[in-house]
Amino acid sequence: PVLAALGQTNDNFVCCPDEALEWRTRRFHIVEELVGYNPDIICLQEVDHFNFLKKVLGSLGYSGMFFPKPDSPCLYIKGNNGSDGCAIFYRKDKLELLKMETRILEVWRVQSNQVAILLLLKLRGTGREICVATTHLKARNGALLSTLRNEQGKDFLEFVRAHAGPRPVLLCGDFNAEPTEPVYHTILSHEFLRLASAYASLSVRGEEPPYTTWKVREEGEVCHTIDYVFYSRDSFSVDSLLEFPSGEDIGEGRVPSWNYPSDHFSLVCDLRFIPFVS
Numbered sequence: 187p188v189l190a191a192l193g194q195t196n197d198n199f200v201c202c203p204d205e206a207l208e209w210r211t212r213r214f215h216i217v218e219e220l221v222g223y224n225p226d227i228i229c230l231q232e233v234d235h236f237n238f239l240k241k242v243l244g245s246l247g248y249s250g251m252f253f254p255k256p257d258s259p260c261l262y263i264k265g266n267n268g269s270d271g272c273a274i275f276y277r278k279d280k281l282e283l284l285k286m287e288t289r290i291l292e293v294w295r296v297q298s299n300q301v302a303i304l305l306l307l308k309l310r311g312t313g314r315e316i317c318v319a320t321t322h323l324k325a326r327n328g329a330l331l332s333t334l335r336n337e338q339g340k341d342f343l344e345f346v347r348a349h350a351g352p353r354p355v356l357l358c359g360d361f362n363a364e365p366t367e368p369v370y371h372t373i374l375s376h377e378f379l380r381l382a383s384a385y386a387s388l389s390v391r392g393e394e395p396p397y398t399t400w401k402v403r404e405e406g407e408v409c410h411t412i413d414y415v416f417y418s419r420d421s422f423s424v425d426s427l428l429e430f431p432s433g434e435d436i437g438e439g440r441v442p443s444w445n446y447p448s449d450h451f452s453l454v455c456d457l458r459f460i461p462f463v464s
Contacts (some may be wrong), residue, residue: 209235209267212447217242219447223428223454226277227307229320229358234260234270243275250275253288253303272303272320272359281307284315289345291321293337300324302342304349314459317350321359323369332367339369343376354421355379356457360450362412365394373416382419384455388427395430399450400440407440415455428454 205211213235220228220243228248233239236252243250251274258269276283284306291300302321308314321342323335339361346355363369365386374381386394398413417424430451442449 207442212442213238215447219452221246223452225454226280227318227356228273228275229318230273230275231320231322231360232270233273234258234267236271236273239273239275247277247279248275249278249283251283251286251303251305253301255299255301256290256297257299271301272322274303274305274318274320276305276307276318280310282310284308285349287345287349289341291323291338291341291345293334293341298324298334298338300338302345304346306349306353315353317346317353317355319346319355319357321357321361323360323362325362332363332369335361335363336368336372339363339372343373343379347376347378350379354418354459355381355416356418356422357381357416358414358453360413364410364412370414373414380418380420381416384415384417384424384457385427385453387419387424397430397451398453400433400436401442401449402440409440413450413453415453417455417457421460422457423460425456425458427456428452 217239228243228250230239233252236250240250240252252271253273254269254271258271260266260268260270286306287304289302289304290297291302292298300321300323302319304317304319307316307318309316319342321338323338323342324331342357346357357373361369361373374383383394386392389395394411394414396411397409398411400407400409402408436443436446441451
C-alpha cells in the first residue's frame with residue numbers, strides 16, 4: 187500500500203515525524219522505490235494520488251488504471267485528495283492492455299467498501315495473455331472481521347475466475363490477513379485458479395516472511411504478514427524475490443519513516459513462464 191491520507195493522519199504512527207508522513211515528502215520516495223526495481227507490472231493499494239502517479243510513471247513508460255472505493259474514509263479528511271483505491275501500472279513497451287474490469291467486493295450479496303481491479307494484458311512479442319488483479323481487504327482484528335475478509339476473498343476469486351478464463355493469473359494485494367486466517371487458505375485452495383504464494387514458494391519451509399508491515403503505535407509494535415503475491419502455479423515459476431530489510435536496518439521507529447515512505451514493505455518477484463510441454 188502507498189499509505190493514503192487516512193493513514194497519514196489517523197493511524198497513530200507515534201515514532202514517525204509528521205513531516206515524514208506528508209505526501210509532498212513521501213511522493214518521490216515512493217516513485218523512486220517503485221521504479222528502482224524496474225518492474226513490468228506494479229500493483230498498488232491505498233492510492234489517493236493516482237493522477238500524480240499516472241503522470242510521473244507515465245513519463246517513465248508506464249500506463250495505469252485506477253478504481254476508487256465507493257465511500258473512501260479519505261473523503262472525510264480535511265484537505266483530502268479524493269477517494270483512495272487500487273491501481274495497476276504496466277510497462278507499455280512490454281504489455282498491451284486488452285481489457286479492464288472492476289468490482290466492489292460483496293459480502294453475503296451486499297456491497298462492501300473494498301474494491302478490486304483486474305487487467306487482461308498481452309505480452310508484446312509473444313502474444314501470451316495474462317490476468318493481473320489487485321485488492322485491499324477489510325482491516326482490523328476479530329473473528330467477525332476475519333469471516334468478512336474470507337467472504338470478500340471468495341468474491342474476489344470468483345471475480346477473477348469469471349474474467350481470467352484460461353489465462354495465467356497474478357493476484358497481488360493487502361489482504362489484511364495473516365497466513366493462519368481462513369482467507370489465505372481459501373485463496374490457495376481454489377480449485378480452478380490453482381494458486382501458490384510467491385514468497386512461500388521460495389522459502390525453505392514453505393512459509394511466508396515474518397512480516398510485510400512493522401509499525402509502532404501507542405499500544406505497542408505491530409509486526410505481521412498481511413501482503414501477498416499469488417500466481418498460477420501451473421503457468422509460472424518464481425525465479426527470485428526481494429528480501430525484506432532486517433529489524434536493525436529498519437530502525438527502532440519502524441515504518442513509515444524518512445527512509446520508508448509506506449507502512450508496508452514492497453513485495454517484488456521475478457516470475458517466469460513455465461514452457462509448454464508438447
